[in-house]
Amino acid sequence: MNVTIGIDIGGTNTKYGVVDREGNVLFHDSISTTGYDEFETYIKSLSSEIKKNLGGNQVVGVGVGAANGNYYKGTIEHATNLKWKGILPIGEMLKKEFNAPAVITNDANAAAVGEMVFGAAKGMKDFIVITLGTGLGSGIVSNGQLVNGKHGIAGELGHTTVNYAGRYCNCGKRGCLETYVSATGIKRTVYKLLADHLENSELRQISFENLNTKMITECAQRGDVVALAAFEYTGRILGTKLAETVAHTDPEAIFLFGGLSLAGDLIFKPTIKHMEVNLMPVFRGKVKILPSGLQNQAAPILGASSLVWSTLK
Amino acid sequence: MNVTIGIDIGGTNTKYGVVDREGNVLFHDSISTTGYDEFETYIKSLSSEIKKNLGGNQVVGVGVGAANGNYYKGTIEHATNLKWKGILPIGEMLKKEFNAPAVITNDANAAAVGEMVFGAAKGMKDFIVITLGTGLGSGIVSNGQLVNGKHGIAGELGHTTVNYAGRYCNCGKRGCLETYVSATGIKRTVYKLLADHLENSELRQISFENLNTKMITECAQRGDVVALAAFEYTGRILGTKLAETVAHTDPEAIFLFGGLSLAGDLIFKPTIKHMEVNLMPVFRGKVKILPSGLQNQAAPILGASSLVWSTLK
Numbered sequence: 354m355n356v357t358i359g360i361d362i363g364g365t366n367t368k369y370g371v372v373d374r375e376g377n378v379l380f381h382d383s384i385s386t387t388g389y390d391e392f393e394t395y396i397k398s399l400s401s402e403i404k405k406n407l408g409g410n411q412v413v414g415v416g417v418g419a420a421n422g423n424y425y426k427g428t429i430e431h432a433t434n435l436k437w438k439g440i441l442p443i444g445e446m447l448k449k450e451f452n453a454p455a456v457i458t459n460d461a462n463a464a465a466v467g468e469m470v471f472g473a474a475k476g477m478k479d480f481i482v483i484t485l486g487t488g489l490g491s492g493i494v495s496n497g498q499l500v501n502g503k504h505g506i507a508g509e510l511g512h513t514t515v516n517y518a519g520r521y522c523n524c525g526k527r528g529c530l531e532t533y534v535s536a537t538g539i540k541r542t543v544y545k546l547l548a549d550h551l552e553n554s555e556l557r558q559i560s561f562e563n564l565n566t567k568m569i570t571e572c573a574q575r576g577d578v579v580a581l582a583a584f585e586y587t588g589r590i591l592g593t594k595l596a597e598t599v600a601h602t603d604p605e606a607i608f609l610f611g612g613l614s615l616a617g618d619l620i621f622k623p624t625i626k627h628m629e630v631n632l633m634p635v636f637r638g639k640v641k642i643l644p645s646g647l648q649n650q651a652a653p654i655l656g657a658s659s660l661v662w663s664t665l666k
Numbered sequence: 667m668n669v670t671i672g673i674d675i676g677g678t679n680t681k682y683g684v685v686d687r688e689g690n691v692l693f694h695d696s697i698s699t700t701g702y703d704e705f706e707t708y709i710k711s712l713s714s715e716i717k718k719n720l721g722g723n724q725v726v727g728v729g730v731g732a733a734n735g736n737y738y739k740g741t742i743e744h745a746t747n748l749k750w751k752g753i754l755p756i757g758e759m760l761k762k763e764f765n766a767p768a769v770i771t772n773d774a775n776a777a778a779v780g781e782m783v784f785g786a787a788k789g790m791k792d793f794i795v796i797t798l799g800t801g802l803g804s805g806i807v808s809n810g811q812l813v814n815g816k817h818g819i820a821g822e823l824g825h826t827t828v829n830y831a832g833r834y835c836n837c838g839k840r841g842c843l844e845t846y847v848s849a850t851g852i853k854r855t856v857y858k859l860l861a862d863h864l865e866n867s868e869l870r871q872i873s874f875e876n877l878n879t880k881m882i883t884e885c886a887q888r889g890d891v892v893a894l895a896a897f898e899y900t901g902r903i904l905g906t907k908l909a910e911t912v913a914h915t916d917p918e919a920i921f922l923f924g925g926l927s928l929a930g931d932l933i934f935k936p937t938i939k940h941m942e943v944n945l946m947p948v949f950r951g952k953v954k955i956l957p958s959g960l961q962n963q964a965a966p967i968l969g970a971s972s973l974v975w976s977t978l979k
Contacts, residue, residue, distance in 0.1 A: 513910040601914045
């Protein structure tokens with residue numbers, strides 16, 4: 354049977370899987386991303402693990418989602434979350450290993466293509482996927498095609514500005530959307546609220562390093578006022594900003610994917626409310642905010658593999 | 667010879683022309699948009715004028731650029747600048763008149779397609795056109811295709827927000843980009859500056875009704891401090907906001923078209939400066955801000971006619 358390989362390279366782990374034309378993950382596993390000093394050794398080891406588990410299937414392509422993945426060049430360039438510096442020619446290397454074409458893109462673009470091919474955006478031609486992880490990534494689809502942009506780096510909504518005098522961002526600017534809306538962003542918001550207000554909160558007992566989205570979600574579900582206020586604050590900023598994104602590409606739906614989106618109504622309700630209020634009237638009531646249809650362990654693998662299926666169509 | 671008809675419907679005048687495959691305008695003229703009580707009479711009269719001037723050429727399509735033009739439906743819907751209310755089935759009507767397909771879109775989208783087919787965006791696949799008239803319109807091209815969006819109303823950058831407590835906008839919101847950056851926007855800025863500051867200025871002698879972009883430009887060229895400050899203020903807001911637009915679609919270039927863009931360095935310099943400062947570092951130095959290649963009388967006709975040529979490819 355013809356299969357594709359989907360690879361999702363994160364700063365800590367690299368997930369990979371073997372995926373058939375219908376989106377069934379025949380096999381998946383992961384290796385440590387940090388355990389290899391040389392990029393070549395990492396690719397050799399990853400490829401060898403995958404080949405062991407092909408079960409006689411024929412690889413027709415390899416898809417990779419990675420931060421700073423460059424679609425046009427097939428490279429990962431100056432990634433801040435990897436130990437290997439400079440320009441990594443991963444596409445060329447995987448092409449040799451599997452004797453099949455390799456497609457590279459950033460992880461949020463992979464998620465958008467995955468949503469279109471296997472997820473909740475099936476049949477849609479104009480939509481956006483927002484990935485809420487450590488940062489905020491985005492993939493934009495218009496006319497049924499991924500918007501890559503001239504330099505292959507379109508969809509950086511995480512670095513549009515909420516407040517020009519706001520929080521410091523890894524990118525060097527201030528007040529970027531992802532400093533407010535992401536796993537890290539909501540932690541910063543919890544700490545801001547704890548600093549500004551006097552309310553009791555379970556969250557006063559947890560250090561910044563130990564705090565995570567799951568804890569904040571569970572606190573909010575127990576009625577903790579600070580945790581609830583943090584979600585309201587986060588959704589207000591996300592919704593307000595998404596109203597501007599709608600004015601750009603007029604999507605049918607915006608999908609939220611990743612940790613923060615698993616909080617359900619806690620994040621969706623304020624996001625929808627503040628998007629609607631801030632939309633230009635002609636767009637009101639027209640754009641859905643929905644959970645990703647790929648909210649599971651294998652989603653990043655499906656996204657990366659769908660990159661290949663979508664080019665083979 | 668095969669020709670297309672380009673029609674640009676403005677609130678005051680309707681410009682039309684006969685255009686060949688190379689973008690030569692074989693004939694152009696205009697009629698009053700306001701002189702007809704019935705939309706049917708207006709279309710009859712417009713069609714009759716055009717037919718008189720075809721000179722034996724074969725019409726292969728009609729392109730229309732109009733505010734609130736709906737690409738998918740071939741209609742003009744609830745236009746605030748026309749006396750005919752509701753939904754106007756202009757596509758169907760022109761198709762009957764000329765026995766040829768008719769394509770309708772909003773005027774800024776027509777300008778973007780015109781720029782791609784006949785203007786300075788020839789050969790570009792990812793760019794944006796900003797039209798600076800009474801308001802601010804925009805047309806986005808990605809992957810060589812116009813971004814129309816799910817509802818056919820993409821590219822409303824004029825209604826992204828500069829200041830949530832800012833100037834009142836016709837759309838019902840506050841602080842929209844076009845309330846600062848447009849022919850009307852710079853007039854409002856001049857009046858704000860005259861109110862806030864004590865400097866002498868020629869502009870103190872002119873009423874709001876009588877003031878226009880050309881006067882402000884000429885005053886600035888003579889060194890008038892208020893006029894100069896108004897351009898700096900306008901360019902700062904435009905450049906800052908365009909940095910966010912770049913993060914969405916990663917264009918090769920952004921073209922400025924229309925009255926305000928004719929002020930040259932007065933508007934381009936602050937726009938470029940403030941866009942660069944506010945860009946996410948990975949985009950810096952990569953995106954050009956350029957004047958439209960269609961800055962002449964016949965540009966709107968070329969834009970509308972190119973809509974047809976681009977669909978015939």
